[in-house]
Amino acid sequence: MGKAIFITGTGTDVGKTYVTGLLVKKIREAGLDGSYYKAALSGAEPDGNGKLVPGDAAWVKETAGIPDPLEDLVTYVYREAVSPHLAARINNHPVDLDKIRQAFRKAKDRHQYLTMEGSGGILCPLGWEKDHHLLLEDMIQALDLGCLLVADGGLGTINSTVLTVEYLRHRAIPVRGILFNRWKPGDRMQEDNRIMVEELTGLPVLACVKEGDRELEGPLDRLLETYT
Ligand SMILES: Nc1ncnc2c1ncn2[C@@H]1O[C@H](COP(=O)(O)OP(=O)(O)OP(=O)(O)O)[C@@H](O)[C@H]1O
Numbered sequence: 001m002g003k004a005i006f007i008t009g010t011g012t013d014v015g016k017t018y019v020t021g022l023l024v025k026k027i028r029e030a031g032l033d034g035s036y037y038k039a040a041l042s043g044a045e046p047d048g049n050g051k052l053v054p055g056d057a058a059w060v061k062e063t064a065g066i067p068d069p070l071e072d073l074v075t076y077v078y079r080e081a082v083s084p085h086l087a088a089r090i091n092n093h094p095v096d097l098d099k100i101r102q103a104f105r106k107a108k109d110r111h112q113y114l115t116m117e118g119s120g121g122i123l124c125p126l127g128w129e130k131d132h133h134l135l136l137e138d139m140i141q142a143l144d145l146g147c148l149l150v151a152d153g154g155l156g157t158i159n160s161t162v163l164t165v166e167y168l169r170h171r172a173i174p175v176r177g178i179l180f181n182r183w184k185p186g187d188r189m190q191e192d193n194r195i196m197v198e199e200l201t202g203l204p205v206l207a208c209v210k211e212g213d214r215e216l217e218g219p220l221d222r223l224l225e226t227y228t
Pocket residue numbers: 009011012013014015016017018019056118119120121181182209210211212213
């Protein structure tokens with residue numbers, strides 16, 4: 001059985017998939033067996049045959065060279081670019097935590113280092129019906145995962161990063177580090193954001209990804225230590 005980490009972000013589009021792709025690539029290039037899993041993806045585009053393509057999984061598979069079929073990398077794929085709970089309701093296809101648990105276990109059993117990407121930011125409903133409430137954080141807890149947090153290096157990140165870390169801690173979910181995206185080295189505000197976020201959360205910034213980076217810079221060991 002392998003180890004896993006959950007990648008959450010300070011919001012949708014912050015770069016979870018981009019950073020995860022480079023992270024899994026780095027793991028695989030080190031000769032380790034890294035893979036990817038995402039429970040629910042919305043906003044999938046259909047291919048020429050009308051089949052929905054899970055864009056996040058496809059990008060990470062391609063970037064990192066993961067051999068597994070796309071079907072194993074993501075369980076729920078919805079076309080509508082809305083929160084998963086609403087996409088599930090529109091399609092009458094609810095997210096089932098047991099099904100996710102099985103797919104996650106299978107992936108974790110087959111690979112050494114499994115990187116699981118969340119949907120949206122940390123407050124993301126996966127299912128919200130009268131008799132059934134499921135939040136992203138319920139799933140993280142059910143899978144017994146710790147988190148890495150992807151945050152933008154720019155303006156507003158002190159607020160969104162510290163709020164997200166506090167929210168995770170309130171739910172007793174371990175946060176193991178921060179990954180900055182769209183990082184501008186030497187930029188006075190961004191360098192200060194990094195220091196402020198580390199001091200206010202007590203967490204290390206474990207990697208900084210610049211616009212257009214094709215590799216994750218820096219040592220891999222501290223990142224691998226966050227997987228459990
Ligand atoms: N460092 C970067 N360099 C170049 N493009 C980037 C970078 N980070 C993100 N992007 C681009 O920005 C867009 C949003 O990034 P991404 O899909 O990784 O966000 P996300 O947090 O995974 O979003 P979602 O909540 O939809 O899963 C994508 O088109 C991605 O290719």
